[in-house]
Amino acid sequence: xxxxxxxxxxxxxxxxxxxxxxxxxxxxxxxxxxxxxxxxxxxxxxxxxxxxxxxxxxxxxxxxxxxxxxxxxxxxxxxxxxxxxxxxxxxxxxxxxxxxxxxxxxxxxxxxxxxxxxxxxxxxxxx
Numbered sequence: 001x002x003x004x005x006x007x008x009x010x011x012x013x014x015x016x017x018x019x020x021x022x023x024x025x026x027x028x029x030x031x032x033x034x035x036x037x038x039x040x041x042x043x044x045x046x047x048x049x050x051x052x053x054x055x056x057x058x059x060x061x062x063x064x065x066x067x068x069x070x071x072x073x074x075x076x077x078x079x080x081x082x083x084x085x086x087x088x089x090x091x092x093x094x095x096x097x098x099x100x101x102x103x104x105x106x107x108x109x110x111x112x113x114x115x116x117x118x119x120x121x122x123x124x125x126x127x
Contacts, residue, residue, distance in 0.1 A: 016060045025049070025069055027057035036071065038088065049090050062088065
């Protein structure tokens, strides 16, 4: 087993590995805000998927084809959550109607300890 540092910020919250294990998607805290990032594991290239906002990303998962990121978000000062999807390489986020990714057959099955019950393909230990 080989361990590699994928980020240097020390502010990573949630992370998920793409189905083909080429990318890692993670949320990062910055001055009281959170943003979403994607890194290509082989090259350590990183792009921002969503800019910093006053939200809390509670769960991340990827579609089976690796094209979309699904995320559960709670806005600051709110107790409710919403499910969104965004193209993995960035683009416009769209709120999904079902509120849960298990209604979308393109999502990976997740482990039971996920904040999104019934879904998560892989988790990353954040060192």
